Amino acid sequence: MPAVAIPGSKSITARALFLAAAADGVTTLVRPLRSDDTEGFAEGLVRLGYRVGRTPDAWQVDGRPQGPAVTEADVYCRDGATTARFLPALVAAGHGTYRFDASPQMRRRPLGPLTRALRDLGVDLRHEEAEGHHPLTVRAVGVEGGEVTLDAGQSSQYLTALLLLGPLTRTGLRITVTDLVSAPYVEITLAMMRAFGVEVAREGDVFLVPPGGYRATTYPIEPDASTASYFFAAAALTPGAEVTVPGLGAGALQGDLGFVDVLRRMGADVNVGAEGTTVRGTGTLRGLTVAMRDISDTMPTLAAIAPFASGPVRIEDVANTRVKECDRLDACAENLRRLGIGVSTGPDWIEIHPGTPAAARIKTHGDHRVVMSFAVTGLRTPGISFDDPGCVRKTFPGFHEAFAELRRDIGC
Known part of the structure; x- marks a missing residue:
């Protein structure tokens, strides 16, 4: 009976990198996926001033609840949709000017519903070329929080980005979702936030995310x-x-x-x-x-x-x-x-x-x-x-x- 060693989950590794960067303390990720997408995410964090230590079996991330350590950065997201969608949300909670670009393939993929929601929350975000696509620039001054409505019918990653951002806002988020695809990926996000110390309440299509930040942990990555x-x-x-x-x-x-x-x-x-x-x-x-x-x-x-x-x-x-x-x-x-x-x-x-x-x-x-x-x-x-x-x-x-x-x- 062949037992196949499958690499770590891309989805879980990307979320864990965001959570580790945002948490208070040092997080160890055990058996993370090492691939172009996840290396690109880790590289993006390094460009933003986060310390990411990488060994073959584990990555260690020094969290910065206050946001990126640098006030200006250019981040290239490669082909990675999680990198291209999650990192702009992460930097919005910090203070500085951050520019993001991506491969031609990723430039074609949409992120308009997410950037509209971030703007509705007061984030100064500008698309440089096609509206709703990379490249984009975020001029971050932190996020107050509040209520926002999101269409996640194209990608559940839009909702995940906002959920992950929620504890970094000053008052928390109340997110109303009008459509949602790939719902199990949202359940992954909620379970992982719980492991980093945040409990999200859900009332039908409304997600209530409390403020207060994340706490560091040791987190094993399951196979993809x-x-x-x-x-x-x-x-x-x-x-x-x-x-x-x-x-x-x-x-x-x-x-x-x-x-x-x-x-x-x-x-x-x-x-x-x-x-x-x-x-x-x-x-x-x-x-x-x-x-x-x-x-x-x-x-x-x-x-x-x-x-x-x-x-x-x-x-x-x-x-x-x-x-x-x-x-x-x-x-x-x-x-x-x-x-x-x-x-x-x-x-x-x-x-x-x-x-x-x-x-x-x-x-x-x-x-x-x-x-x-x-x-x-x-x-x-x-x-x-x-x-x-x-x-x-x-x-x-x-x-x-x-x-x-x-x-x-x-x-x-």
Whole structure:
């Protein structure tokens, strides 16, 4: 039974870096993800004057509840959406002038709902080029707090940024959310804030965040559930294959572990235990219709194995995947058609018909999840290649080596 060592969660590492920087004291993050995104976040903190000590197994961050140690900084956010959305909120609570820019890919991704909410809270924030996109400048004088309304229908990261900011304001925040996608990611945020000493109250669509700041702690980072989905899918696709991911079990924070429930519905054997999760391929892979709004990062994983199901696979309520690193709905459809598979799409859905994929070169659009998903298709389709295989460094620099090892272990 291959036990796969999955790197730490990107989502949890990014939130932990924010919380550690904002906390009173020194925080130790155990087994954080080391990837382009998280290194970019840590580098951004260093540019802002925070001390971040990094060893292979742990990072230590000296918190500064009062905000950045420098009064001027230029921060390059690379491709990282968490860096690009969380750090402007962090600096707003400090005092100084801070400019943020990002890669062309990240410049295309929206953050307008977040910056509108920050402006509503009195933050002096200016977009230098396209409104609602990087680059931007924050002239920070601290945040009083108060009431704000937010549309989080494109990304739950907007809400997470405001929730994380709340304890750093002088009076706290009352956040009313009019729409919310990927709700489990918000639950991750609330659980992590609790671990750093802040309890957020929720009344329906209203979040009440108290002032008072965070306290430092030692925080272990669990394995990344989105990354685990490729290895679980590989097991489900391969009769008799079994994959276990230790450290990602019943108490996991990440909603994307719910992807194994989709595999169970399709016919895989799934066991979610206290210490880890195991998926075993049974030789059965049924078609289904599934809404994936709350686990939309795993939509490409399901799309990539869908051709091997016995009936059509229809994935619904995933409009937000169109504003990720690329338009993932269109990217999945385009690549499945390259493989000779019948596909239909709509504004928020994709339907994939059974078929036998043929060898093709996958157009990745620089999106790590497109590469990792179609690597699973490659288990049953010799000759699949990628125009940019290296973009996996965003979240899992060693993916290709780890997946090759899994392929050997399960006999593909």
